[in-house]
Amino acid sequence: MSLSVQLLWLIPALPLLAAVVGTLAPRGEFKLSASTAIAALTLSFLLSCGALITALADPSAHLTSNFTWFDLGHGAVRLGWLLDPLTALMCVMVTFVGLLIFVFSTGYMRDDANAKQFFCFLSLFAAAMLGLIIANSLLLLFVCWELVGLASYLLIGFWFHKPEAAAAAKKAFITTRIGDLGLLLGLLWLYDSTGTLLLYDEGQGVLDPVVLAGLGGSTAIGLLIFCGAVGKSGQFPLHVWLPDAMEGPTPVSALIHAATMVAAGVFLMARVFPLLTPDALIVIAFTGAITALLGALIACAQSDLKRILAFSTVSQLGYMMLAIGVGSWVAAIFHLLTHAFFKALLFLGAGSVIHAAHHEQDIRALGGLRGPMKTTFVTFAIGMMALAGVPFLFSGFWSKEAVLHAAHGWGFSQIPFYAGLVAVVLTAFYMTRLVAEVFFGHPRGNGAAHAHENTAAMTLPLGLLAACTILLGAIGTPWWPWLQRTLDPEFLSEPGGAGLMATSIVLVALGLGAGWALYGRKLRQKSAAADPLAVIAPRAFAFLAARMKFDKLYAATFGRLSDTLAACADALDRHVWDGVVRLLARLGRFTGLVNREADEEGLNAGFDATSESIRATAKAYSRAHTGDAHGYLLMIAFGFVVLVFAVLVGGGR
């Protein structure tokens, strides 16, 4: 079965329909909402597979289906769908991972009173994300981009009765808005210089070579678009919202902050890659490198289970940006796909742990879950090894290898490459720490002591994701780079990275060993005990645990600035504008006074006389109103006869 590009809109339309159904369903209709959402996403998944088949028929083609939205003076605003291997692969990934997360959520959110809305929001999010992926117009993409932001706002703030959650939702929304402003400016600039926002349009779209050549390469446009990606993908310096967004329910974290939404930025950059000039790429590469390093460093000192994973996401997104910056968007997408699977796996595993441990998230208070939660442990360990880059068996290794390979081959600078290598060590280190703290040793809290394995609705997705995590690496190995060739038909595989591979294997082993040495050999006994790392370097650890004080920095600078501005505006309002308004009101009142006097003295007397006479006439008429319907009818008939006679006699015809 294949799906033609004209019907591509069905993929996002089905979850949207499910969202609508969920909205209209009565309160407490959890089952209806959930089953509709899952059914819709299943259909979307099947359709996506159909789209993939269509796309693979000719990987180099960009199938489009454009239409006019509305006419606008000289031109028209046109939207459209785009189908190429990138779109199709992303669609399959989003729908598949999303589906598993939906299924997981039926278990995780079962007891929540608002679970119905939850599925409604999830469907809305999936619809927006899929719309973003299939868009052939940057305008449509932007619309969906904002919808994704909205859905993430709703989902992060799902438990809005918790002040932290509400604050986190606001933070995420506002922070990403900063990036979106840049994106919007970039789009406007692009429209101004090319006159279209369609990506591919039979040679007229912005990515078609002719137009690209005409554009002549504008660094500013690329960087402005990159601003959007920085916001959405949590790149330095706008990464601060991502860890806070962990206040949402765990499936949300898995769906939005691991698999799909944060990937939107990377996807956007991959999509507009031809637009990016070498200068812009340098900025991107360094931003990515800094983010990768920063995220990994901070992750080492966090104690919240989900926060660690969140910072690891930041770090991995940095890898992807780095890959784009060094010119290998194919590697970025490869890493995006594998990361989506294993990070969703990790988050769902974390969700499983949290659900079982009665919402205990502090790794210091967990521990010893290896026994009671076997399935979760095994799958979580697979995810951890994939993220850490344990060689050969796990997909994370291959995709990370591809990124490092590309960074190594970059001509401009080797600094990003080295930053990547350091991040590899750190990644292996903090993941080892996490697993050791959570799964080994004794339970150190009430929640962990009474934990037990969850239902099949939660473990089944874990198993499937784990399987995918292992298998997915096979499509992008240096010996058989199917994915790379599919995405970019001009991709040349460069064999001979064996040395590099060996280096990274060693580094991974180093990270794992260090982690095990510090945390695994001597297991934590009490939840209050100090972290071994904190014992070695207390100040550095505190600095990292405070997330390098970015939040404080922003509060002290931007926050202060906006407070001052607000105070100014307030003063202006109170003292200047208010006076003007009051003056106008006084003026109006005075006019009214004058009017009233004139009315009462001059006009009213005349009106009184008139209405008196009208009343008298009415009284006279009302006497004719006898209430006898027969009489009325009689008069009508009589009048008719008289009229006709008059006409006949008077010779009116």
Added chain:
Amino acid sequence: MNADSILERGPLLVRDWLVSFLPEPARWLAGSLLAITAVIVAFASLFALLTLIERKVLARVQNRPGPNRVGIPLTKIRLFGLGQPLADGIKMLTKEDIVPRSADRVLHFLAPVALLAFAILTFAVIPFGRHLVPVELEAGVLYFFAAGAATELAVFMAGWASRNKYSLLAAMRALAQLISYELPLLLSVVPVVMLAGTLSTTGIVERQGGWTFGLLPQWHVFTPWGAAGFAIFFVAALAESNRSPFDLPEAESELIAGHLTEYSGFKYALFFMAEYFGMCALCGMGVTLFLGGWQAPLSFLAFIPSYIWFGAKLMTLLLAFMWVRATLPRLRIDQLTRLAWKFLVPLALVNLGVAAFWSLSADWTGAVRLTRWLIAAMLLAGPFVLLGRKLTAGLAPRIYRYAT
């Protein structure tokens, strides 16, 4: 099969042959009379047969053999009780015809006659076979329902003319029921007319010819809106023909037979006959509108003449009526009207919307047709579930306590 084969045209040929003995000017009249006679005789004998079959089916459902004694008169041959209708008829005809003293004699007499007349009128537009339509009207469906609507008048006449308060009250209730269910009945037919684009019954049947993939007949009932419409039509037809579980108007056990209380003998038999005629006509309409009329279900079965297919489908539907009667208990009057107004009418309106979607998406091809199907089915299933919940809200399953 060939539309002009000898079997297919058989009835027409017989008619032409019979008419050919008459002079030219009388032929048209004689032909019409012949057709009318054929329809009336066919359905009168079907009525006789149905009374027997119904009793047999009910008996079988209750694990009894049913009437099986009366066979050929004056012999010992029983023939599964085939003579029963004859015996019943003789009994009915020889019973005393009682007219209450204060009854309105004229209306009392006119009521059964009018009912039967209107019931027979409805047969005029039903296509019994490829060439067998008594009257080809362009607005056939409208005619059918116009003539059907007039039966209410006869029911009222019967109730009022009896000068019996139970009769009158029951007649009013019957009217309320008939009017309530007229609405879903009509609304369930509208999608068919909309999709077929014609009000002519023959036209509607011809639209349902052909087979998808050469296998599935393109009857309306095999589409989502058609299935829903047929279900609504079926329920409403049950109510319109006063059949169980909607047989309140003549509930002998509780409501002393309603507007039929003061009728006996031949007039009662006429009522009975009219009810069965009405049922046959409604079933015939249901077959025409939803079940493909005289079309054969499978292409290789098309050699069987069309009127036989029509008859088979008609019989199936009638048997379904009996089956329902054998199964379901009688509704209360408030339940009955609530079902009509709060469930069937909204559902029929939703179905109208689905039919509109269907006709707008007629150009979807290939695999998307499955999507079209699913969307239509979902659009129907959702309201069905919600309306059903609303209908049964607050009603717990009844727990029966039996004496032990």
Added chain:
Amino acid sequence: MMALILIALVTLASAAAAMLLRNLIHSALLLTASWAGLAAFYLWAGAEFVAFAQVLVYVGAISMVVLFAVLLTRPPQPMPVTPPNTLGRALVALITGGAVLGVFIGAIVSSPLPATAAPAPTVSVKQLGLELAGRHAGALLIVGALLTVALLGAVVLAATDREPVGASLDDVRGRPPGTPLQKSGDAP
């Protein structure tokens, strides 16, 4: 022509009888007959669709409404047989009606009307539908709105503001599931 005269006579006769009879039910039924006669007239004139619509609306629906109204408004005691001014009113009505009829007849007879005996024109249902949904779509919508409003208005007018009478049925509906229907339901 003969058919027309026959139809007209039957229609007029039943209408006149309906208007003269004292028994309201008989009046209503006779009027129904006269409406059916009008439907026959439409059929004769070739307006098939209108004829069926007439039967559906008048014979099927309006007659029912009339009968219901008659039964719902029975006077508690029989009306006085001859109200004082009935005769005078009847006379006035007769004179007025006669005058109007006279005017009509005069006008009709004296008008130079086209005397073409054209074959009955046929207008197919399809054409009618296109006409209704095309040129007269606005009117169709307005009529729909009018009917809805009239329906609601009629319901509001005719509905009684009934006070909640005890809760005889609601008791049964509201009882918790599982309780027996009657008090002594558990026979030995």
Added chain:
Amino acid sequence: MSLSSLQLCLLFSSALFCLGLMAALSRSNTILVLLGVELMLNAANVNFIAFWRYGPNPEAATGVVFVLFAIAVAAAEAAVGLALVIAIYRHQKNIRLQEATRLKG
């Protein structure tokens, strides 16, 4: 004097109209008055059909369309009118039109 078919139709309709008028004028029962009005409406319909049938332009189905609308309006009128009758009955316990004069001036 021989009448054309059109004139016959018109005579038919005017007779019907006058019947309705006389009933509406003479009967005191509100329902019958309403039915008289109903008859007058029907007479108008007859006229429409007659003029459509014998008019110069029978292809344009204007007459038929008009009658359809008139029937719809008559249905609405009958429903509302009879509801009014019931409302009157509830207030004055009978439906004599002469007595429904509460709103007189």
Added chain:
Amino acid sequence: MLGSGLLSGLAVTAKNLVGSFHDPARLTTVEYPEQQAKLPEAYRNFPFLVSENATDPMGTLRCVACQICEKECPPQCIYIEKSKDKKPDATGKLQLYPAIFDIDTSVCMSCQICVEVCPFEAIKMDQVFAIATTDRFDALLLKREQLAKPNAYYHTIHPTEAAEVDARLATERKAAAEKAAAAAAAKAAAPKPPAPPPAA
């Protein structure tokens, strides 16, 4: 879901409908005149007179016309006239016999009191119920000839009870015979008996 109850109900009736054709065990109807249900042994309706053998019913009636049943009958539906002469009964003893024995079944209420009081096991309850006739009076008044039925018939309708009765009669007769034998022996021993012993 709405409608599932209707469907399961329809399934039940359909099962019955089909089942009644291929599974005759479902049909509980007994087509009466042709087939008759076996009546339970304890069923009883209207009395009859027991005769010892079928070949000569009138000659072997156990009834000795003692008229106890006639007196005891609550609705008084029995009419008996004694015979003038005596005839030997089944055991060969000379006994009175009923010249007329009528039971009016239109009056009889099947109370079984006649059976209870009969010292000779001569009247027992029958199992007839189909006694419809075209005459309300004479045809319902059962005569001696209609009432007399052989002991074998009694065995077929109430086997248990009949066996008990037979056993009891046999022991009584045996005792009577022994007594008679003893009496005979005594008679033989005493040439002049003072008086004949009372009948056993």
